[in-house]
Amino acid sequence: MKRVLIIGSGFGGIASALRLRAAGHDVHLIEKLNAIGGRAQVFEHGGYRHDAGPTVITAPFLFDELFELFGERRSDFIHFKELSPWYRFTYPDGDHFDYGGTLDDTLNEIARIEPRDCAGYRSLVAHSKSIFDVGFTKLAHSPFHEFGHMIKQIPALLKLRSDRTVWELVCKHLCNEKIRQAFSIQPLLVGGSPFDTTSIYGLIHYLERAYGIHFAMGGTGALIKSLHDLMLRYGVTVQTNATATALNHSGRKVTGATLQTGEIIEADNVVFNGDPMTLYRTLLPNQILPIATKIKRDYSKLSMGLFVLFFGTDRTYESVAHHTIWLGKRYKELLDDIFHRGILADDFSLYVHRPTATDPSFAPIGHDSFYVLAPVPHQGANIDWSVEEPKLRSRIIDALDASLLPGLKTHIKAPFSMTPDDFAADYLSHLGAGFSIAPTFSQSAWFRFHNKAEGFENLYLAGAGTHPGAGMPGVLSSAKVIEALISNSIGEKPAK
Numbered sequence: 001m002k003r004v005l006i007i008g009s010g011f012g013g014i015a016s017a018l019r020l021r022a023a024g025h026d027v028h029l030i031e032k033l034n035a036i037g038g039r040a041q042v043f044e045h046g047g048y049r050h051d052a053g054p055t056v057i058t059a060p061f062l063f064d065e066l067f068e069l070f071g072e073r074r075s076d077f078i079h080f081k082e083l084s085p086w087y088r089f090t091y092p093d094g095d096h097f098d099y100g101g102t103l104d105d106t107l108n109e110i111a112r113i114e115p116r117d118c119a120g121y122r123s124l125v126a127h128s129k130s131i132f133d134v135g136f137t138k139l140a141h142s143p144f145h146e147f148g149h150m151i152k153q154i155p156a157l158l159k160l161r162s163d164r165t166v167w168e169l170v171c172k173h174l175c176n177e178k179i180r181q182a183f184s185i186q187p188l189l190v191g192g193s194p195f196d197t198t199s200i201y202g203l204i205h206y207l208e209r210a211y212g213i214h215f216a217m218g219g220t221g222a223l224i225k226s227l228h229d230l231m232l233r234y235g236v237t238v239q240t241n242a243t244a245t246a247l248n249h250s251g252r253k254v255t256g257a258t259l260q261t262g263e264i265i266e267a268d269n270v271v272f273n274g275d276p277m278t279l280y281r282t283l284l285p286n287q288i289l290p291i292a293t294k295i296k297r298d299y300s301k302l303s304m305g306l307f308v309l310f311f312g313t314d315r316t317y318e319s320v321a322h323h324t325i326w327l328g329k330r331y332k333e334l335l336d337d338i339f340h341r342g343i344l345a346d347d348f349s350l351y352v353h354r355p356t357a358t359d360p361s362f363a364p365i366g367h368d369s370f371y372v373l374a375p376v377p378h379q380g381a382n383i384d385w386s387v388e389e390p391k392l393r394s395r396i397i398d399a400l401d402a403s404l405l406p407g408l409k410t411h412i413k414a415p416f417s418m419t420p421d422d423f424a425a426d427y428l429s430h431l432g433a434g435f436s437i438a439p440t441f442s443q444s445a446w447f448r449f450h451n452k453a454e455g456f457e458n459l460y461l462a463g464a465g466t467h468p469g470a471g472m473p474g475v476l477s478s479a480k481v482i483e484a485l486i487s488n489s490i491g492e493k494p495a496k
Contacts (some may be wrong), residue, residue: 001026004486005256005267007244010038011054011472012462013273014227015066015479017236020271022069023487028265029231030242030257032428036228038273038463039427042221046414048312048369049362051221055353056189056323057214058207059473066227070234077226079217081358086213088321089182090404092329097182098321100213114176124173124183128205131160135200136207136473141480143451143467162200163441166192167332169199181331188351188375190470191303191435193335198441207473215322215358247272247283247459254459257283269458269486276449276465277302277430277437290455300443303435303470304338305378305420309393312413313368317405320368322357326350326404335375339438342381344388348374350396352404367413370405372396378420379431385419393417436465444469451481460485 002025006013009031021027035041040053057063060080067074074080086100098109107118161169170184186204187197216223231238244257247270256266272279280289280297289297328334328349337343351373355362362369374396377383393415401408420432429436437443449466453459462478464470 002268002486003028003266004269004271005030005265006271006273006462007257008032008038008273008463009036009238010040010273010463010475012464012475012478013038013271014224014231015062015476016271016273016462016482017231018066018069018227018234019479019483020486021231021234021236023483025269025486027235028237028239028267030239030244030259030265032241032243033426034240035224036238036240037221037224040220040224042219042224043310043416045310045416046312047364048310048367048414049219049221050310050369050371051219051353051355052308052310052371052418053220054472055215055220055355057216057472058204059211059476060214061211062473062476063223067230070230072230074226077229078223080214081217082212082214083322083358085321085323086208087182087323087325089178089185089325089327091178091327095178097178099182100208103209110179114174114179117174117176117179120173120175121179121183124170124202125205125209127169127173128202128207128209131162131200132203132206132210134160135162135203136468136477141477141484143481143485160200162198162444164199166194166197166199166201169202170194181327182325185325187439188304190439190474191433191437191464192439193304193339195332195335196339197439198444200441200444201439201469213323215355217359219355219359219362244283247279249284249288249456252288252455253457269460269489271460271462271482272453273462274465275427275429275433275436275463276461277433278428279461281430288455293454296449300437300449301440302378302380302431302433303438304375305381305432306418306423306434307374307376307389307392307420308418309372309374309396309415310417311370311372311415312363313370313405313408313411314366314413315407315411316356316366316368317354320352320354320357320404322354324352324354324404326352326400338375338377342377344376344381344383344392346395348392348396348399350374350400352400372400375434376420378433379424383420385421389417389419435470436463439469451478452485458489 006029017029043050064074085098089097184194243260246258248255254270337345356368423429424432
């Protein structure tokens, strides 16, 4: 039995803790904040409850596996409810597109806007399955820290045209601009622009079609609590309000971590579940880092930042779906402003989350709970959020009042927000990026930060910034890679 220290309790850290505990290791999990979950915090404000982090569950089987490791069933502890529609897209001209449900449901919606794209959607899903069979089934749980492994995958990746972007993939199959936007927006949920993100992420279309989109009743916070209880039932040590300020090492072996309080936690293996950009900038001495790590650290392109506005309303908006993508008048130009020009534009596109559409417990009776997310530039754009936050908040409220949420300015209650400054301070995300590094082709698989840190015998990475990438399926899969790497290092067989 080895002692494993896990730094950070996002889904990648929690899943790593459970998998390694099931394998028989002594696991100690630490978290900077006063509650576990990483970005998946819960805010109670003005009588309304808000999930601060991810809310879309696209691969429920990955959560089921964590309970099955201990002979339990996830459904005995938390209920996943499939949504219908999965997403509602609203357009500037007042039109909308409901995505989700059965294949026929989606095809009927497509036919209402552009009948020619029905056949194109079928071919897109078929191609997406081909990507899924390689990119997820075969590679998502496989470590990419050895270049030889990457070389072996090149023929399959080239055959799937992974050099193309998500936008190029979608345009190959679909012709209507509205439908193209709806089926290219998914990279934004993992931190990338569809015009830059490798088409490997096109596997999301099949993942959604195969498993649906679910919501954890009680919210993501309730899911975190059920996983927290699972860890405690089986002996994982969980320590909150514990910030690691340095990783201790002897030569190429990491021996543990020093906390902000001065406490030293020793370990045989260390798993870092945080932003690799922060790990390699602040927790390890620069002089002992391999050149390849320094290059990735210094030249990686970051994901966008996030502006998140939370509020309640003293009325309900029954016509608003659980997940709504509110698209602005500009698409590529707006994304270029965010990702390439570092401009906080006057316009925006929004993700509107109304959990009370599914779970009324998020707000008092007769009220709604919302959060509204707008992609924005990260801190590298040098935006003064103390000045710009109230301006952007006002513009968003005005836009929603005039469209999706009529009367919002009269009915809004208890608003507050998070900006990239908060992501940097609360989550130690480099430059406040929402998802660590961007999911471009040149920052995927072997080119991404490796799950086994170069130059160290026993340091491992889980989470959004490492392989296979951001999003719940990605970070949960990174934990499977960690389990395999640690088990292989001591001659054991991974549990599942």
